[in-house]
Amino acid sequence: GQQVMQIPQYQHVQEGEDFTTYCNSSTTLSNIQWYKQRPGGHPVFLIQLVKSGEVKKQKRLTFQFGEAKKNSSLHITATQTTDVGTYFCAGELNSGYALNFGKGTSLLVTP
Amino acid sequence: DAGVIQSPRHEVTEMGQEVTLRCKPISGHDYLFWYRQTMMRGLELLIYFNNNVPIDDSGMPEDRFSAKMPNASFSTLKIQPSEPRDSAVYFCASTGGRNTIYFGEGSWLTVV
Numbered sequence: 001g002q003q004v005m006q007i008p009q010y011q012h013v014q015e016g017e018d019f020t021t022y023c024n025s026s027t028t029l030s031n032i033q034w035y036k037q038r039p040g041g042h043p044v045f046l047i048q049l050v051k052s053g054e055v056k057k058q059k060r061l062t063f064q065f066g067e068a069k070k071n072s073s074l075h076i077t078a079t080q081t082t083d084v085g086t087y088f089c090a091g092e093l094n095s096g097y098a099l100n101f102g103k104g105t106s107l108l109v110t111p
Numbered sequence: 112d113a114g115v116i117q118s119p120r121h122e123v124t125e126m127g128q129e130v131t132l133r134c135k136p137i138s139g140h141d142y143l144f145w146y147r148q149t150m151m152r153g154l155e156l157l158i159y160f161n162n163n164v165p166i167d168d169s170g171m172p173e174d175r176f177s178a179k180m181p182n183a184s185f186s187t188l189k190i191q192p193s194e195p196r197d198s199a200v201y202f203c204a205s206t207g208g209r210n211t212i213y214f215g216e217g218s219w220l221t222v223v
Contacts, residue, residue: 033212042202043154045211088154098144098167099212103153 004091006102013109019076021105023089030092032065032072033099038085043101046074046087079109113137115215117203123221129191132218134203135184144212145178145188146202154202160186193222 005024013019023032031050035043047056049065049072056063062075072089086106090099116135124130136143144159158168163180171178175194180186190197198221204214 042214042216044214048211098142098156098159100156101146101154 004089004100004102006089006105008105009103010106011108013079013107015081015109015111016078019079019083019107021074021087021089021107023072023074023102025070025091028069030069032069033090034063034072034074035088035090035101036085037088037104041085043088076107079107081109081111083107084109115203115205115213117201117215117218119218120216121219121221123223124193126194126222127192128222129189130193130197130220130222132188132201132203132220134186134188134215136186136203136205137207137213138184140205140207140213141183142206142208143180143186144202144204144206145186146204146214148200148202148217149198157188190220193220195222198222 003026007022011019031048033048034046036046037043047063049063052069053067054065060077064073074087076083084107086104088101088104090101092099115137118133141162145157146154147157148154155170157170158178159166160180163183176190178188200217200219202214202217204212206212
């Protein structure tokens with residue numbers, strides 16, 4: 001079945017360094033969503049990408065959707081301690097409207 | 112504006128006991144999802160409903176798991192009998208369409 005893979009699983013950076021997480025799907029996605037989960041919290045929606053090659057920015061966060069709509073990335077510039085958490089990408093399942101989540105990338109930022 | 116409401120927030124139960132998790136989706140949302148999160152398996156979709164009708168329950172791990180949605184404002188996920196490997200965080204989520212999915216704060220289940 002369709003799977004959404006994310007790398008890396010973990011990333012530890014110093015505050016001020018950049019961070020990137022990558023998401024790959026075995027099949028073409030109609031859209032991709034990104035979520036952030038703080039430690040002990042619940043996933044919170046960040047953004048949705050729909051168009052091939054789409055790039056969206058939210059302050060220090062840049063999201064990209066690949067031309068083939070099979071991969072995506074989230075890049076954080078100059079990380080801050082508030083960026084700590086797990087970042088998930090999610091693509092729609094073929095069987096209908098439900099999201100298949102990647103296993104997430106856990107980001108740790110040390111001051 | 113209330114979000115997705117789940118109860119209980121935390122539950123510790125003994126193996127073999129029945130566990131019932133409850134969820135109230137955001138008013139007006141017609142999709143409801145139950146996810147389970149563990150360190151090993153990440154976020155897994157268990158089942159989802161559209162207009163109170165179960166659409167896909169292929170993620171339900173075993174017959175010990177069942178879910179119902181008797182009306183648009185309430186859903187339950189039941190585990191009977193519970194086992195230690197069912198220990199996880201169970202999230203309920205809802206959405207009104209092909210847009211943001213809103214998660215509840217989760218029910219943290221420990222089966223001893």
